[in-house]
Amino acid sequence: MASFVQLTDDEYDEIVVDDGPNNNDGVEEPKADDDVEEPNVGMTFSSEEEVRSYYMKYAKHKGFGVRRRNSRQSEDGRVRWFTLVCARQGTVKSQASNILKPRQTERVGCKARVNAVLNEDGRYTLSSVILDHTHYCSPGKARHFRCFKKLDACVAKRLEINDEAGIQFFYAIDVGPDMRLKNVFWADARSRAAYQSFGDVITFDTTYLTNAYKMPFAPFVGVNHHGQSILFGCGLISNEDANTFEWLFESWLKCMNDRPPNAIITNQDKAMKLAIARVFPSSRHRSCLWHIMKKLPEKFGSHSRYDKIKDSLHKCVYDSLSENEFEERWAYLIETNDLRDNAWLGSLYADRQFWVPAYVKNTFWAGMSTTQRSESMNAFFDDYVHSRTTLKEFVDQYDSALRRKAENEAIADFNSFNTEIPCISHYPIEKQFQEIYTISKFKEVQEEFRGFLYLTISYLGGDGAGHTFVVGDEIKVSDGCIKRVNYFVCVYGENPLDITCTCKLFEFRGILCRHALRILAQLDKGEVPPKYILDRWRKDIKRHYVNVKSSYEATSNPERQRFDRIQNCFYKLCSNAAKTERNCVKLIGQLEQLKSEYPDDDPNVGTSTAGEVTPMDGTTGKVLSPLVVRSKGRPTTKRRTHPVEKALKKPSTRRRLSTTEVDYCINIFYTTMNFCDTSS
Numbered sequence: 001m002a003s004f005v006q007l008t009d010d011e012y013d014e015i016v017v018d019d020g021p022n023n024n025d026g027v028e029e030p031k032a033d034d035d036v037e038e039p040n041v042g043m044t045f046s047s048e049e050e051v052r053s054y055y056m057k058y059a060k061h062k063g064f065g066v067r068r069r070n071s072r073q074s075e076d077g078r079v080r081w082f083t084l085v086c087a088r089q090g091t092v093k094s095q096a097s098n099i100l101k102p103r104q105t106e107r108v109g110c111k112a113r114v115n116a117v118l119n120e121d122g123r124y125t126l127s128s129v130i131l132d133h134t135h136y137c138s139p140g141k142a143r144h145f146r147c148f149k150k151l152d153a154c155v156a157k158r159l160e161i162n163d164e165a166g167i168q169f170f171y172a173i174d175v176g177p178d179m180r181l182k183n184v185f186w187a188d189a190r191s192r193a194a195y196q197s198f199g200d201v202i203t204f205d206t207t208y209l210t211n212a213y214k215m216p217f218a219p220f221v222g223v224n225h226h227g228q229s230i231l232f233g234c235g236l237i238s239n240e241d242a243n244t245f246e247w248l249f250e251s252w253l254k255c256m257n258d259r260p261p262n263a264i265i266t267n268q269d270k271a272m273k274l275a276i277a278r279v280f281p282s283s284r285h286r287s288c289l290w291h292i293m294k295k296l297p298e299k300f301g302s303h304s305r306y307d308k309i310k311d312s313l314h315k316c317v318y319d320s321l322s323e324n325e326f327e328e329r330w331a332y333l334i335e336t337n338d339l340r341d342n343a344w345l346g347s348l349y350a351d352r353q354f355w356v357p358a359y360v361k362n363t364f365w366a367g368m369s370t371t372q373r374s375e376s377m378n379a380f381f382d383d384y385v386h387s388r389t390t391l392k393e394f395v396d397q398y399d400s401a402l403r404r405k406a407e408n409e410a411i412a413d414f415n416s417f418n419t420e421i422p423c424i425s426h427y428p429i430e431k432q433f434q435e436i437y438t439i440s441k442f443k444e445v446q447e448e449f450r451g452f453l454y455l456t457i458s459y460l461g462g463d464g465a466g467h468t469f470v471v472g473d474e475i476k477v478s479d480g481c482i483k484r485v486n487y488f489v490c491v492y493g494e495n496p497l498d499i500t501c502t503c504k505l506f507e508f509r510g511i512l513c514r515h516a517l518r519i520l521a522q523l524d525k526g527e528v529p530p531k532y533i534l535d536r537w538r539k540d541i542k543r544h545y546v547n548v549k550s551s552y553e554a555t556s557n558p559e560r561q562r563f564d565r566i567q568n569c570f571y572k573l574c575s576n577a578a579k580t581e582r583n584c585v586k587l588i589g590q591l592e593q594l595k596s597e598y599p600d601d602d603p604n605v606g607t608s609t610a611g612e613v614t615p616m617d618g619t620t621g622k623v624l625s626p627l628v629v630r631s632k633g634r635p636t637t638k639r640r641t642h643p644v645e646k647a648l649k650k651p652s653t654r655r656r657l658s659t660t661e662v663d664y665c666i667n668i669f670y671t672t673m674n675f676c677d678t679s680s
Contacts, residue, residue, distance in 0.1 A: 036061040039114050043126045048079055051116045051124050055084050056147065063137035064088070065145030065418070069113065078118060081127070086112040087145055087418070088135055094422060100450050104439060106419040110134045136417065136540070144414035170233075172251035183244060185251040187220075187233030188402065193545035195232045195256050198222045198536060201366040202232060203265040204272070205288075206240060216240065220252055223366045225537055226412040227440045231402065232256070236394070245275035253279060263363055267291040268355070284363045287355040292348065293317070299344050309337055317356060319477045321485065321503070326358045361504040366536070367444075367511075410546075415439055416539040425449050428526045429517065432533075441537040444511050451514035457522060466492035469522075471501075471515040487515045497529050510534045 036058045045051045052068075059066045065087030074080045088110040094102045115128040142148055170192060174183035199222060206216040219234040233255055235248050253260060263284040266272045268291055276285050296313065300306050312333045320326035330349060339345055353359045416438040423430045424446060433445045456472040469489045477483045492498040499520065505513035512532050520528065535541060577587040 038131065039126055039129045041126055041129050044119070045116070045124045048082065048116070048124060051082075051114075051126075052084065055114055059086075060142045060148055061139060063139035063142045064110075064112070064133060065142070066147050074118075081115065081117040083113055083115045086110040086133060087147065088133075089113065100424050102422040102424060104415070104419050104421050108135055108420060138417055141410075141414045141417055144411060145418070170255045172254075174247055182238045183235060183247060185233065185235040185248055185255070187252070187255050190402075190406070190545055191230075191232050192255060194224070194230055194543075195222070195259075197543055197545060198224050198230060198366075199232065199256065199259065200262045200536070201264075201364065201368060202261045203368055205267060206237070218248060223368060224409060225441070225539070225541075225543075226409065226416070226438050227367060227444075228409060228412065229405075230409070231405065240269070240271060242271040242274045245272050246278055249275055249279040263365055265365070265368060273354075284360075285354060286360050286363075286365070287351065289317070289355055289357070292355055295344075305337055309333070309339075312337070315477065319483070320356075320358045323358050326352070326356055361508045363507070364510060365508055367509045406546075412438070412440070413539070413546075421446065425452075427521050429520055429528050432527055436533060436540060437537050438539045441511070444509075448511065448514040448517055452518055455514065455518050457518065460488070462491075466490055469519050471518060473515065487513075489515050489519045491519060491523070496531070497525070499529070499532075506532065510537065 039055065039058060045054065052066075056066055066084055067087050067089075069083040069085040069089065071082035072080045088106050088108050089112070090107045091109050092105045092107045094105075110133050111130050112133045113128075113130050114126055116124040117127045119125055169186040169188045171184070171186040173181065173185075176182050201222060203221050204218065205221075206218045215236040215238055217234065218237055220232040222230050222232055224230045233252055235251075237244050237248060260280045260283050263286065264276060264280060265286045265288060266276070268287045273285065273287075276283065293314075296310055300309050303309060312329070316326060316329040316333055320329055334340055334345070348355070419439065420434060421439060421442055423434055427449070430446070430449055433442055437445060451473070454474040458470045458472075460468040460470050462468055467490070469491070471487045471489055473485050473487060474482050475485055488502045490500050499516045501513050501515045503513050503515060505511060506516070512528065516532075517528075573587070577583040
């Protein structure tokens with residue numbers, strides 16, 4: 001591996017490809033800390049702990065972890081010398097039982113270290129220093145290293161206070177002529193910014209109940225560079241007809257600056273399909289395959305040939321590698337089972353371009369084959385909301401859920417940046433993916449390299465413009481059998497080089513298939529052409545949305561920096577004064593006197609008023625609670641029961657939101673407008 005030095009913010013920005021919104025334009029960001037002096041041979045410290053403290057501070061400033069490597073003690077028990085190294089020092093021999101599935105490791109043989117020796121005067125002097133690292137360093141991610149995961153009481157208290165403060169969301173509210181709440185949509189600023197990076201493909205699903213009014217939870221979900229679900233806003237709706245979906249889609253599109261997704265996956269709902277055609281006419285729409293196939297028992301469970309029909313349909317859908325193959329198998333299914341008059345199958349065939357894999361694999365779906373992304377997001381919210389959650393409680397819990405989601409992404413960023421999966425081959429193109437892609441996506445690439453075991457290659461022919469290869473592969477089909485399939489890989493040009501495969505894996509998932517990779521290796525290509533390295537899977541791109549201020553993640557700004565400095569000074573004073581009532585009263589009195597010296601610049605700071613919501617007929621007035629709605633499209637399987645619901649022995653009676661609760665929710669939505677305008 002090549003040797004890399006510290007990656008500064010300016011250097012990091014030079015490799016930024018994602019050009020998302022920057023909400024700090026025009027604001028000069030202050031430095032969090034002064035520069036820490038670099039270690040030099042001859043630097044002297046009074047104790048071992050002082051050496052460690054200094055090097056830890058330097059490491060955190062530069063963005064790498066620290067651990068103790070070697071030491072030696074004298075007869076009197078004093079440490080004669082010791083070594084502090086980068087956390088990524090050394091190498092680890094894989095202990096995995098399967099050599100084709102190596103375990104993730106952070107050890108990459110980094111040489112950065114300092115060595116300290118004990119002097120005759122009892123002090124420690126740095127005898128050797130190595131500064132260069134064999135990997136990138138990221139100061140912004142240093143907090144995730146184990147050595148830095150310690151919070152003092154002051155920081156912990158500040159985090160608790162920040163938790164209670166919040167900046168909320170873009171929102172849209174729909175009310176009826178009687179001023180009763182019908183539909184709500186909202187999205188926080190971070191989700192809006194993340195859409196700029198990962199909004200090419202989304203899923204949308206409403207098969208999930210969340211609150212006491214049976215209002216379906218309607219999340220817009222995508223997938224990030226780790227393959228994790230990421231939220232792009234959500235709604236609570238009172239109906240599931242075309243007009244309601246159209247209102248929700250238009251609200252969401254406005255929130256996303258009128259930029260529709262390239263592709264959208266939904267369940268098989270006619271109202272959704274109609275609304276998508278109206279609002280997203282340029283987006284490729286796909287119906288959820290899982291929702292369609294799960295209806296088989298309902299449609300044919302009582303049929304005498306159910307098992308044969310089921311097997312034939314599965315082979316037709318899952319094993320057809322081309323449109324022609326699907327057409328042939330479908331015709332065989334209909335004829336042999338005398339199903340020409342079956343209305344359900346007829347409707348499926350008419351809509352085959354919306355759900356059959358052979359028809360949709362030419363479109364990029366980011367690895368999302370069904371609306372399982374929405375369903376997994378719903379399961380994620382299960383820890384926070386349940387069927388008795390009121391609208392007020394839902395607003396309160398929403399932030400907590402997204403905070404955990406953001407932290408999971410931050411941890412995945414850290415792991416991808418500071419650990420790696422060892423390569424299983426000697427091909428340089430595998431090494432290229434290892435250095436560029438996130439851990440989760442490199443695992444997918446590595447799965448294709450493992451597939452080399454089952455491939456055979458033959459040259460079909462070509463001319464000056466291109467060459468065609470036949471790659472034989474063994475794949476498992478729906479009945480568990482192994483099927484031998486020939487794929488055609490075409491290579492055009494030299495610089496740039498184009499390569500295509502009839503399996504369409506790259507077009508469908510954004511991961512180059514084993515067939516194309518095998519041909520590249522056969523042609524002794526040391527690198528994959530840049531067009532086949534997708535930015536959305538890379539780990540070395542600075543994603544701007546992680547710096548966008550939200551209600552669940554506060555980012556640095558000059559005022560916050562000053563507030564933190566003042567709070568640090570006050571923390572110990574407050575802790576001491578709080579020990580006795582006398583000191584507490586005394587300090588409060590002194591602070592009251594100080595208030596006159598630091599008056600508010602704006603007398604309205606900290607206050608907010610609820611705005612008015614305009615219904616469809618143009619009248620204004622108080623917004624009333626929603627009615628309990630009857631929704632459609634619920635899954636036949638029982639929804640997972642939340643532990644809170646299990647703990648409730650006696651079901652409570654349904655009630656409408658009180659005026660206070662409605663005011664609370666509307667107040668939150670309205671007080672967010674100024675923030676959302678500035679962060680969009």
